[in-house]
Amino acid sequence: MARLGIAKDFLTDYAKLQKPVQKAVDAAIEKFAEHTHAGLHLEKLANAKDPRIRTIRINQFYRGVVLAPDSGDEYLLLTVLPHDDANAYATSRRFTVNQALGVLEVRNQQALDGITPALRQAAKDSRDLLFAKVKDTELIRLGIDADILPLVRLLTTEAHLEALANLLPTPQYDALTGLAAGLSPEQVWAEVSAYLPITAPEEVDTEDITAAVARTPDRFVLVSGPEELAQILAHPFDAWRTFLHPAQREIAYRPSYTGPALVTGGAGTGKTVTALHRAVSLGRQTSAASPVLLTTFTRNLADALDRQLGLLTDDPTVRERIEVINVDRFAYRVVAEALDRQPAVADQHTLRQLWEKAAAATGAFGAIFLEREWEHVILAHGLRGPEEYVAARRHGRGIPLKAEQRVQVWEAIRQVTDELRVLDQRTHLQLADEAARILAERPVRPYRHVIVDEGQDLHPAQWRLLRAAVAPGPDDLFIVSDPHQRIYDNHVSLGRLGIGIRGRSRRLTVNYRTTQEILAWSVRLLTGVTPTGLDDQPDSLAGYRSPMHGRRPTVRAYPDRTAEYAGLADQVDTWLAAGVEPHAIGVAARNGHLVRAVRDALIAAGIQTSSTTATKTNVVRVGTMHAMKGLEFRCLAAVGVDAGTVPAKAAVTAQSQDPVAHEHDLLRERCLLFVACTRARDSLYVSYVGNPSPFLNSAQAY
Template sequence: MAQLALYRDFLTDFAKLEKTVQMRVSEAFEKFENAVHAGAHLEKISGLKGSPFRTIRIDRFWRGVVLAPESGDTYTLLAVLPHDDAYEWVRRRRASVNTATGRIEIRDVAAIDASMPQLERMASKRQGRLFDHIGDADMRRLGVDEQTLAFARALTDDFQLEAARALLPQVQWEVLYGLAAGMSPEDVWQELGAAISAGQDFDTEDLDAAVRRSGDRVLLVDGPSDLLAVLADPFELWRIYLHPAQRSVVEATYRGPARVGGGPGTGKTVVALHRAFRLAQRGAGMVLLTTFTSTLAEQLERSLRLLAESSGDTEALQRVRVEHVDRLAHRVFRAEHGRPTLLDNTAEQKLWEQITAGLRDDLPPAFLAEEWRQVVLARRVSSAPDYLAAKRTGRGRALNPTVKSRVWQAVDEFRRLLDERGLWTHETVCEEAERLLTARAKPEFRHVVVDEAQDLGALQWRLLRAAAPEAGDDLFITGDTHQRVYGPQVTLSEVGVNIRGRSTKLRVNYRTTAQILGWSLGVVRGEPVDDLDGGLESLAGYRSEMRGAPPQTAALSTWERELDHLASTVRQWREDGVLPGEIGVAARSNRLAEQAAAALERTGVPVRLLARSGEPSESIAVGTMHRMKGLEFRCLAVVGAGADHLPAPRSLTSEAQDSGAHARDLLRERCLLYVACTRARERLSVTWHGAPSPFLADLGN
């Protein structure tokens, strides 16, 4: 039987084709039902004897380009282009097998050859070249072939290598990039260790076998129905694509907890998904894949299922439990105590007010509540002497011993009232769940994989530390503290998670264009942000290889005018071929999101509110900035980015009450805007009415 495959780069191009062309593509490839008929629909390219490329007719104007090896029955769809462009694409390119990875590579030979004379002329005027310090033997050992080697030997500057990213085979470019950045051949080998297979002698003429080894670049589909399912949602499938440079951290074996950091779009969530799936495939025990919110957990579960189906190994899913951290805490708690009687926010505030009324001191209820959470609970303070000695880093307001004793009196009374009335908070439920897990003779999980780690608090980290035994590959953590919009600052070593020497940072943004990324970075540039390990996080070297249109900003006179502008923007995106399911709209509050959704619905476009359904669909997703975490869209509109709404007044602790909490709240609001803007892949629109948010003051608005 013929095996049809899709080149992963094609998936993003397919999503940009007009709907009618997409339908024709699906119809054409339904003909690949068996090996007898598969070849009959493919046309050889005249004048290219021995070429493995073929074309297939889509309609009178469009042609598909297929890799069809002489031996074997795997047919890989590489591109769909207008007739003349398809034949030109074939004439310019060559397929080869990487000698180090054994995987298929497609390159633009003509573009590489055409650039050589100019590179040589530039090099002749310079004394040294970029890779003079690396020998040919090391290059070849890392999979650099003769054409790429000749190209590399002509380079004199880093910018030339950056410009060649689209020309060279991806893994070979990654090798050269690492060497140019100062890594030794051994370092590069380790960095791309999962992509480079030591000690194997691959047949470089067997393209069929190379395709089947190329799970990082090629998706095999099982018949026409599977093909149609993939092509129906290529954008969703692209979200689980693992780049070769990310594969090493997924495949690695660690002696303890490990952390992967990086800015938005660097693939941290994809790495977490693949890591959880790979650990499940190893079969050493159950894997917990967790995150902060239920919405993100649902997205992880959908993506994990898609990953398992695309890899053909659904059995491994039985060894992964996807569960957000609060749900884990409540599940463990209920198994022992039943359903807790929870104290809601309003009732908690009244309880603190009741306690402070008798203190006769300037201790606001909000300050005491935060002191209880950020110091007493976070640092496991259980007595007055412990509290007097406890560190209060980041709290902002200094307390002398006399005031501290009164604070402890209030906190102790609060805990006494909870116990007396049989009440629990989410924090105390988490605290009790950790105690129960620690007491278990046999842990439920062997591995824990954490996504969006920056939003977890100290209690949640201790819960996760107790969920798996301390051993190799126990905790795997991904996160970016510049995207913290929930939890307080946490130092992992203080909650029993030691990642020293086991941290990796991803620096290439695979989602957002350089224009959107650069603009969004301006929102948080210069802000001191911790790195979860006692230091400061840096976005230095963080970059995108994609280019596109700059973000569009607009100040409108009224909210109604802003909603009209939103409708006009969405209409233009749709006329440009963007599907409704590829468009997102973010606002700071539920009220603004609901009004934006209603305005779009009046224009006749399909809309869904993320607060009501996190499920993907063929409709425009509208939600709060918090709801946008973990999601991505081809086009995104941020509305209501004015001074009256961002920062949200109700989300700011009064500076007079608690200056430390006030500063953290401001940073959290700033990071929230940064998170929302970096959900956009290709186009970003940011609008406001009245004065702009102070977070936009330095961005030229």
């Protein structure tokens, strides 16, 4: 049976087609797999620049363009266009395998042939050639092939090279621009090869298109069959979020791990999609009596995971075996079942009053200090009495406490917990702590496998709950985490919690979501930052890169909010006019006040919006930076990134009160901005009023 893959650009083209045309494409794909030549005619064009190019009939007005192999049955659907446009595309393009990198390339051969005479004349009239000092052997080693090399020898200026940007194969163009910028061939090779999703092979078979496709997962992918492809086309914007690249697939579909496994990596490296595929893999192997728990920090993220899981499998049996619920709801359910009633959760207003009352009674410690001491020392370590607290290590706390001071702090905290008990209320962390003890005392655990997304944001009490939810053994815990995206003040050592991951830790380094330009800019926001991971080791973004390229982020300064909102509306209008779907546009702000003001301004400008969690479809999404976690957009605007707003003053402990907490808070705020900016896939726009956030200073140097 023929196997049909797709080019990434096809998804964009497909999304723009009218529904009747999309249905015709779906029907053609189904027929293709069943009867490649008999039921679906592959038409060869006599004047095509690539003899492997074919077209297929979609309907009376549209045709698809297909790359057919010289041998075998793996085909690539490149695009679907109106009849004349499809023929023009098919006759002009040529596909080759890069001789150095082994990736599949595309070039506009017809346009290159057309521009060659003009370049030849310019070279004849000029004494200086752009690459005169670069030897042929060096160009060939960088992947410049025999057909492009003569053209390269005609270039006289960088302007001529830039004119070829959309005509040359991208890997070859990138190599040439590096040389033109003054880099040595060795430096260019280091840059070009660094962006490869897969290490370049020692020997490249330039005739093996199938192997080249496998090495170019950021642009092409072969799917397992028409069902998978049809599922992809039902959600064209989400489709690339469910694809696994080779490094991710090896992790997700490994037959078994002997114990807990940890996967780390920067934003966009596919940790979440790897976790989703792992859930499906385990869901197929287990039974309803031994289900899989897929969990994360917030309810919004859990809902997003549940939606994405639906894109991966529609098998009801597998779906029934996988429960998706966030940690707080899971803890609440465990406690409710044990009490045989619904426990009340303390609201923030009540908590604030209780902590202020306790602080006033001590006269020595502030309300925020007491609350954090409770959460990050007492609850974090599961301490049950003052003696344990006096002897405990207070890792991460900046103010030293003597024994008598600890006793005083314990009594102040006990006052709050006693009053919560009288009110019959619990905090979410108390529920997690209680639920962990309930499950640990049971002979049978509720799950066979637990998969954790965004592990860096979970509190130790929540980790104890998840450890108690599954019996120790093979494939018990599968965790994905990125310390650089820690946006809540939880610092955890898995080893100290009885979750040993030694020898079962993997790191992903290639960002498949964001262009290298957006990625490089965003990483600079974290200059000097080295957070500690769940494995107690410093985490690094060394080797973190993207194989995709695009425009650099745009940063705009405005005199006031009114002007900033007007500039935002203009930017959103520009994206919409360029064909970006409204729901593929996101706007992030640091706080709810700004979010509401932005939504009002966009609506006044005639742009429909919704929150990040609303059910309205095909409208621009506006939310806080926290709400952006786990989401992706083609285009994203981060607004209000000024000195008075980012970092948020209320979220940062004064340095005089606790210098360690102060640094932790600043790091968390940096990570929050980094998380928001790396939600952008193709375009990032950042704006501020007055003075920029101090975090932007390092990024602006890019």
